[in-house]
Amino acid sequence: MLTDLRLTDFRNYREAELAPAPGLNLIFGDNGSGKTSLLEAIYFIGSGGRSFRGGRLSRLVRDGAPAATLFARVAQGELEHRLGVRRSPSGIDSLKLNGATPGALSDVAALLPVLALHPQSVELVFGASALRRRFVDWGMFHVEHSFLPAWKEANTALKHRNALLRSRRISPRELTYWDQKLAATSGSIEGLRSGYLQRLKAEWKAVLALLAPELKGDLTLQTGLRDGESYLDALTRTREDDLRRGFTQTGFHRSELKITVGGTLARDRISRGQAKVLAYGLVLAQLPLIAAAGKVCTLLVDDLGSELDQDHRATLLAFLARGAHQTLITAVDREQLGPAVVETGEAARMFHVEHGRVRRISDDP
Numbered sequence: 001m002l003t004d005l006r007l008t009d010f011r012n013y014r015e016a017e018l019a020p021a022p023g024l025n026l027i028f029g030d031n032g033s034g035k036t037s038l039l040e041a042i043y044f045i046g047s048g049g050r051s052f053r054g055g056r057l058s059r060l061v062r063d064g065a066p067a068a069t070l071f072a073r074v075a076q077g078e079l080e081h082r083l084g085v086r087r088s089p090s091g092i093d094s095l096k097l098n099g100a101t102p103g104a105l106s107d108v109a110a111l112l113p114v115l116a117l118h119p120q121s122v123e124l125v126f127g128a129s130a131l132r133r134r135f136v137d138w139g140m141f142h143v144e145h146s147f148l149p150a151w152k153e154a155n156t157a158l159k160h161r162n163a164l165l166r167s168r169r170i171s172p173r174e175l176t177y178w179d180q181k182l183a184a185t186s187g188s189i190e191g192l193r194s195g196y197l198q199r200l201k202a203e204w205k206a207v208l209a210l211l212a213p214e215l216k217g218d219l220t221l222q223t224g225l226r227d228g229e230s231y232l233d234a235l236t237r238t239r240e241d242d243l244r245r246g247f248t249q250t251g252f253h254r255s256e257l258k259i260t261v262g263g264t265l266a267r268d269r270i271s272r273g274q275a276k277v278l279a280y281g282l283v284l285a286q287l288p289l290i291a292a293a294g295k296v297c298t299l300l301v302d303d304l305g306s307e308l309d310q311d312h313r314a315t316l317l318a319f320l321a322r323g324a325h326q327t328l329i330t331a332v333d334r335e336q337l338g339p340a341v342v343e344t345g346e347a348a349r350m351f352h353v354e355h356g357r358v359r360r361i362s363d364d365p
């Protein structure tokens with residue numbers, strides 16, 4: 001969990017510090033004051049250098065400044081880690097973990113599991129399948145020790161096979177070798193994914209029962225394999241076509257997480273508001289799974305007031321107030337969160353943001 005964040009020249013912040021509480025944190029401020037940017041900085045660290053906003057990462061650096069620096073203290077059980085990142089408009093140019101230099105920011109992502117609820121979350125339902133795959137894989141990365149090595153091995157096999165498909169002189173023996181590697185590793189990943197998905201689905205259904213009991217959602221994993229077919233059979237079947245196209249059409253990288261409601265593909269049927277609830281539910285469903293693995297997830301909720309109606313906001317806040325996760329929620333003001341915050345807000349640490357300045361406004365210990 002995040003215990004301290006310091007920013008220099010990040011978005012509209014010249015310098016800022018935020019020390020969030022382990023539980024619920026509320027960040028208030030006018031439009032354009034810098035609330036989302038605070039969440040974005042935390043997400044950047046926990047996601048290995050991504051932003052949930054889209055747009056160019058070079059814009060993270062404050063206008064006119066040479067680079068942005070982010071410093072975070074992260075607690076993991078009894079241990080505390082210090083992480084420093086310096087990002088110039090062209091990329092990360094310095095990275096430190098506890099005084100040493102790790103390989104990449106993604107190598108330290110395991111220290112701060114971070115999830116976000118924001119206006120683009122709805123893309124989990126409407127967007128490309130790669131987004132849903134990455135979402136499930138994110139959970140497995142934090143929960144299953146064997147996932148990362150399996151994923152790296154599968155990715156290496158995929159890269160080699162694709163390079164071979166595009167090369168002028170193809171050795172069938174070499175192709176068969178990478179077929180076998182890719183088939184074996186894809187099988188391992190799909191085994192892990194389907195196990196994780198069963199658990200995720202159960203949690204998702206429990207969240208939906210609270211947030212939107214009328215939505216009868218279901219999740220299935222589609223591998224693209226025919227009945228009784230193995231990955232090796234499928235790679236052999238599609239080999240000629242793969243050679244023509246120059247890329248591999250079967251494997252762990254093509255699985256699809258299908259979201260249905262009442263038996264119909266969700267994106268063909270539901271409203272944007274309903275899709276938001278389904279997507280939020282999926283994100284929230286990861287929390288207990290991460291907690292069960294002994295980790296504390298940091299959940300970032302951007303602009304809750306304008307994202308959900310009052311009833312859903314109240315249910316969500318009540319849900320977030322329970323459980324072993326850290327939550328940071330932004331809103332324009334306290335009233336925007338509605339009466340729900342009166343109950344849960346008492347236990348929250350509160351901050352006010354104004355023109356790129358952060359001030360703590362609650363006097364909790």
Ligand SMILES: Nc1ncnc2c1ncn2[C@@H]1O[C@H](COP(=O)(O)OP(=O)(O)OP(=O)(O)O)[C@@H](O)[C@H]1O
Nearest residue numbers: 011012030031032033034035036037059061062063
């Ligand atoms: N690279 C940058 N340098 C300086 N300012 C920036 C940069 N990128 C964004 N900004 C500005 O930072 C301000 C804060 O943006 P942010 O999205 O964090 O605000 P917010 O409080 O979340 O607003 P809203 O409530 O409208 O979502 C905006 O005025 C934006 O124009």
